[in-house]
Amino acid sequence: MKLIALMENQEIDSRVSITPDIAKKLIDLGHEVLVEKDAGQGAGFSDLEYEKYGVKIAERTNISEADVAFSINPLAIKDIKKLKKNAIVISNQEPFQRNENISLFKEREITSFALEFIPRTTRAQYMDVLSSQASLAGYKAAIEAAHILNRGLPLMITTAGTVPAAKVLVMGAGVAGLQAIATAKRLGAIVGASDVRASVKEQVESLGAKFIEVESSEKTDGVYAKEMSDEYKKAQEAKLRSVLPNQDIVITTAQIPGKRAPIIIKSDMVALMKSGSIIIDLASKTGGNCENTEPGKTVEVNGVKIVAFDNILNLIAYDASRLFAKNIFSFFELLTQQMEKQKNISNIDDEIIKATLLTCEGKIISGRINLN
Numbered sequence: 450m451k452l453i454a455l456m457e458n459q460e461i462d463s464r465v466s467i468t469p470d471i472a473k474k475l476i477d478l479g480h481e482v483l484v485e486k487d488a489g490q491g492a493g494f495s496d497l498e499y500e501k502y503g504v505k506i507a508e509r510t511n512i513s514e515a516d517v518a519f520s521i522n523p524l525a526i527k528d529i530k531k532l533k534k535n536a537i538v539i540s541n542q543e544p545f546q547r548n549e550n551i552s553l554f555k556e557r558e559i560t561s562f563a564l565e566f567i568p569r570t571t572r573a574q575y576m577d578v579l580s581s582q583a584s585l586a587g588y589k590a591a592i593e594a595a596h597i598l599n600r601g602l603p604l605m606i607t608t609a610g611t612v613p614a615a616k617v618l619v620m621g622a623g624v625a626g627l628q629a630i631a632t633a634k635r636l637g638a639i640v641g642a643s644d645v646r647a648s649v650k651e652q653v654e655s656l657g658a659k660f661i662e663v664e665s666s667e668k669t670d671g672v673y674a675k676e677m678s679d680e681y682k683k684a685q686e687a688k689l690r691s692v693l694p695n696q697d698i699v700i701t702t703a704q705i706p707g708k709r710a711p712i713i714i715k716s717d718m719v720a721l722m723k724s725g726s727i728i729i730d731l732a733s734k735t736g737g738n739c740e741n742t743e744p745g746k747t748v749e750v751n752g753v754k755i756v757a758f759d760n761i762l763n764l765i766a767y768d769a770s771r772l773f774a775k776n777i778f779s780f781f782e783l784l785t786q787q788m789e790k791q792k793n794i795s796n797i798d799d800e801i802i803k804a805t806l807l808t809c810e811g812k813i814i815s816g817r818i819n820l821n
């Protein structure tokens with residue numbers, strides 16, 4: 450098949466969906482691989498490097514020849530309009546926000562897959578772009594916090610006196626949170642973390658951090674968090690009011706799949722924090738965990754900096770692209786194996802393919818999409 454990897458909108462994303470090593474693996478499988486000119490530049494992969502592996506550097510308009518188009522972010526309408534009938538699009542699709550894209554996929558009989566619908570199962574973890582990217586975001590959040598903080602992180606005993614270890618609190622101990630905890634620990638901070646899912650306590654403790662319990666009768670578990678009751682929210686708030694004044698860095702990562710992120714730090718709770726301390730809000734794209742968060746900005750309230758990156762992955766675009774490309778390769782390998790057995794994509798009986806397929810042959814297949 451003829452595959453194309455498109456350049457992301459460089460104003461918002463420096464990553465690239467296919468890296469040179471993955472392009473080579475696709476070529477070795479017998480595919481022709483096109484990469485849009487300069488697509489890898491922002492992540493540190495030059496056109497020359499792609500060419501070395503047999504990639505053809507292409508113009509964006511070459512999308513019209515492609516059997517498969519890869520991208521990290523949803524395609525622009527004008528790109529979708531150039532795709533041929535039955536072409537396959539594999540990318541994050543923002544499926545609950547991009548009705549126009551989905552209508553167009555349907556109308557133009559394009560097969561589209563949403564990578565954010567990859568299930569949280571063991572078998573799917575090699576393809577899980579949300580996990581691979583969240584892990585790097587968590588790491589980078591801890592590094593950036595250490596960089597911005599006007600104090601050191603580890604305990605330092607010097608002839609001029611002792612520098613105490615900084616205190617870091619991580620709210621939400623999922624993929625990003627656990628990586629933030631591990632990184633802050635490696636940097637020598639004293640780390641505490643909390644989550645609505647009680648089962649993560651063991652994982653937090655195994656990283657050498659303290660699990661901060663919220664005294665509530667409500668418990669939730671499994672891999673999907675839910676919106677908590679008012680009783681839980683009150684208990685969590687009370688706990689945070691006692692813990693926040695001691696923290697130097699707070700990294701928030703709390704999300705509820707498919708919903709707005711919960712607000713767990715209100716303005717008057719920020720006011721309890723020490724001047725000079727920092728909140729890094731990794732949930733800003735889905736609304737933010739702090740009432741003062743402004744996406745893409747650093748806001749200062751009573752000397753507390755509340756930082757919300759537009760796209761923290763731009764600061765680690767090389768590794769983020771490498772992991773994303775590996776995830777895409779695993780997904781595409783599964784898809785092509787299944788297509789050999791079953792030509793009609795909408796009839797493929799595989800839980801990962803079924804979960805991610807949005808549109809096919811002029812129909813909306815995903816039961817999670819309702820355009821009306």
Ligand code: NAD
Binds near residue numbers: 569623675702706
């Ligand atoms: P996420 O990004 O949706 O949420 C981040 C964390 O925030 C979660 O741990 C969640 O419980 C927590 N949270 C939600 N509301 C909160 C609140 N009000 N206060 C405090 N914390 C709150 O989650 P994620 O990181 O993508 O993953 C969550 C779980 O799913 C993890 O245990 C992860 O290991 C698992 N997972 C498994 C796979 C797989 O097996 N393939 C893939 C992805 C995730």
